[in-house]
Amino acid sequence: MESTPTLFAPASGFGRAAIAVLRLTGPACGPLLAALASGCPPPRRLSLRTLRDPGSGEILDRALVAWLPGPATYTGEDMAELHLHGGLAVRAGVIRALAAFPGCRAAEPGAFTRRAVLNGRLDLTEAEGIGDLIDAETEAQRRQALRQLDGTLARQVAAWRARAIDCLAGAEAVLDFSDEGDVDDAGLDGALLTRAAALRDEIAAALRDDRRGERLREGFCVVLAGAPNAGKSTLLNALSRRDAAIVSDLPGTTRDMIEVRCDLGGLPVVLVDTAGLRETEDRIEAEGIRRTRARMASADLVLRLIPADAPAVAGPDCPERTLAVTTKADLAAKPVAGLCVSALSGEGLDRLLDAIEARARAEIGGADALITRERHRAALARCVASLDRVVAGAPLPELVAEDLRLAVRALGEVGGHVGVEEMLDRLFAGFCIGK
Ligand code: GDP
Structure with a gap:
């Protein structure tokens, strides 16, 4: 039996409505649909089914059901959607049946997106873009959120990180060389410092944006x-x-x-x-x-x-x-x-x-902002500070390598490649249930 719990949550708003969408993610989606909708419907299309309580056999609703097998889903896991009639009693009845199903439980806010990040379907900046898109109240905010969701920031930071890793590899090579005893010849080459300086200048320039994105x-x-x-x-x-x-x-x-x-x-x-x-x-x-x-x-x-x-x-x-x-x-x-x-x-x-x-x-309202959160800004500023020390020319290759490692780490934090759990906790505290 798989240990990952299967989560369910209302994905549409609360209250009486024409349709209420419940969303599920996790390994029990298939067995659950089979039990609830008398057999798993064909994948990736909406099928009209009679939903029955798997425990009592009682009819709960006639609803559109979608079976979305992973990994090509939002969370990367098996998923399902139930498009119920939007009455309070219908929804309550189905939720009771889901909660009673083995391995199923109600999702916390942001739980679906959290799984998407942990399963590598989204990076942290893209997940933030989704949060911002849901919160967007005006056109300019929607455009900015969509850009971030589209990976504009993620790609830029990944490119910077690749360059920092490249510099780090250069510095590590010098360290390996000096370990072999030929210390005299083991200077850090000037090209490496030039590359580090160019990277620093580029990130520092991106930081000089009057906080447009945050504002x-x-x-x-x-x-x-x-x-x-x-x-x-x-x-x-x-x-x-x-x-x-x-x-x-x-x-x-x-x-x-x-x-x-x-x-x-x-x-x-x-x-x-x-x-x-x-x-x-x-x-x-x-x-x-x-x-x-x-x-x-x-x-x-x-x-x-x-x-x-x-x-x-x-x-x-x-x-x-x-x-x-x-x-x-x-x-x-x-x-x-x-x-x-x-x-x-x-x-x-x-x-x-x-x-x-x-x-x-x-x-x-001017040019598109790259940085949209204080979190990005703080990590990028830390990266610049580390690169500053590299460029200032630390006397020992060990120190240069350590500062480059810190720079790589700071860039990794932006996309959630480092310390992801803690950052996810912070991000999803403000998310909707069912997203
Ligand atoms: P506040 O203390 O600065 O928030 O001021 P208020 O908005 O409470 O207004 C104070 C008083 O001025 C109220 O009696 C308002 O009705 C009145 N007032 C506000 N705007 C106008 C205006 O454009 N014309 C006139 N004649 N009276 C106004």
Whole structure:
């Protein structure tokens, strides 16, 4: 009997629906289908079958069944899909029958993709691409996820790794040579160091990308800042056309941050409403203000809101990331220069959205990013640091070889060729069940 458990999970959403898809992977798929659907259907096509509880023989549903024998499957194992009627009782009944079948159990989030990685069907960056594709809310995010799923990053890193291994082999050869006693002749050849330097420069250049890929995943962050009653919450509602923030006349109502994710021309933009900036005795509000300042410091763009009916206030802290916006334009006594909006009349809102979109496009909408996660960045930076030491010319071939080994290892981590289990745990903590 095989020890690998067979996993099952709903692959479609929860709740009542026309169809509910259950997905299975593992060695018991064949026997299970045989028992459940009175014989294994022909492979790789949908067959209409009556499903019976293998224990009691009771009819559970009439459903489309797919039998997908491995290894040419998503997980690399035998797989099956059950396209059930989407009623809650149907699904519960089938799940009960599956759970009772020997060797079968419910899957954890990301379990299918985990098996795909462990069986060599996907590398870790491709698995991340799948996670990002499921999470993608805008076109630009979808394109980036598909590129990564397509192996763009995996191929680049594999090519770098092959070159690092090549350098390492060169250094190891020198070490072997010096072991044979002919130490005097055993210098590291200059060509090897030149190759290591070229590789380092290439990876370092890829790292100088303003974190475009990560920022596209996370969304371009726009913080609405300004004194209490400047009109932040009202503007956020008007901009997002959603009722996300509480609007009130009492200064200091917006105690914590409220985020609204929007799609501006295919780009993900996160609008953040913040606690008003003012001196306060209220401890909760003071905490809100502390967080506001932190969020403003890390924002991609700060909208500094100044009401048309209030006296001008001090200028922005960081002019290049700040847009000054006059709010409550309907209350202005005379025409106001620059960006000027009224959440009440709708005046200027489209211009402001265009201005935000233009900024977002300039910063995260440009050339395709290769690096999309801090994890990739950290590993590549470690690789560059190791290659830096190689290029700086360590006095001993042993040290050069060790640094090259570290460089190869760091590159291997990106694709999950090293320390894969730990990284899988981290990645799949955020995955859907059934993927
Ligand atoms: P916040 O404290 O900066 O979030 O400000 P709010 O959005 O809560 O708005 C404060 C007050 O200004 C509320 O009474 C709003 O109705 C009012 N207000 C907001 N935007 C406008 C506007 O465009 N025109 C006018 N006349 N009043 C506004």
